[in-house]
Amino acid sequence: xxxxxxxxxxxxxxxxxxxxxxxxxxxxxxTTMFWYRQFPKQSLMLMATSNEGSKATYEQxxxxxxxxxxxxxxxxxxxxxxxxxxEDSSFYICSEKRASGSDEQFFGPGxxxxxx
Amino acid sequence: AxxxxxxxxxxxxxxxxxxxxRCNYSSSVPPYLFWYVQYPNQGLQxxxxxxxGATLVKGINGFExxxxxxxxxxxxxxxxxxxxxxxxxxxxxxxxxxxALIFGxxxxxxxxx
Numbered sequence: 001x002x003x004x005x006x007x008x009x010x011x012x013x014x015x016x017x018x019x020x021x022x023x024x025x026x027x028x029x030x031t032t033m034f035w036y037r038q039f040p041k042q043s044l045m046l047m048a049t050s051n052e053g054s055k056a057t058y059e060q061x062x063x064x065x066x067x068x069x070x071x072x073x074x075x076x077x078x079x080x081x082x083x084x085x086x087e088d089s090s091f092y093i094c095s096e097k098r099a100s101g102s103d104e105q106f107f108g109p110g111x112x113x114x115x116x
Numbered sequence: 117a118x119x120x121x122x123x124x125x126x127x128x129x130x131x132x133x134x135x136x137x138r139c140n141y142s143s144s145v146p147p148y149l150f151w152y153v154q155y156p157n158q159g160l161q162x163x164x165x166x167x168x169g170a171t172l173v174k175g176i177n178g179f180e181x182x183x184x185x186x187x188x189x190x191x192x193x194x195x196x197x198x199x200x201x202x203x204x205x206x207x208x209x210x211x212x213x214x215x216a217l218i219f220g221x222x223x224x225x226x227x228x229x
Binding site for chain 2: 004031032034036042043044045046049093095097104105107108109110
């Protein structure tokens, strides 16, 4: 079964509003979480890497004040898209790495954001 | 910097035919290599991965890939395609355990009967 969940799975919002996306590990503790975005028919692009208890590291070109990442616990990371605009419409996917054991990353099912 | 190139954005095969999806990478360090599959409206599922050791890696659903350092390639193959294999396939590279993945643009596999 799924080991990483995302909520919501689909969100539609008005331009200018903020949207929070949650990423939860269901049966393990995740030391590191990654956030990706995927435009239609394109590949996943890494946005940021977050370690529990420390600030996220953002990839070049990703606005940290617009995409707020909080990794408050070993089972929850949130991505908040602030003042969303239509160009932010995308598929946002998180992945998590276990605190111990395998180095495999587990991907969430993704959240589809549509900004009107 | 690491990068991944997937040759062919769309591959079409007949059911029962060989599947070959190409992936070339660039990396300044020994790479970790992955193939993921994504079905419509679903998340990514790991097919197989290479970290160290045997260069021929077997994955789920009958897929396998071979790491060829001299060719900087990690092509994905399956001897006999099935209709259920139709999906989007992504090759990815990382610098090591638990580091971020760099994805290729993806290849859409279509299987006809």
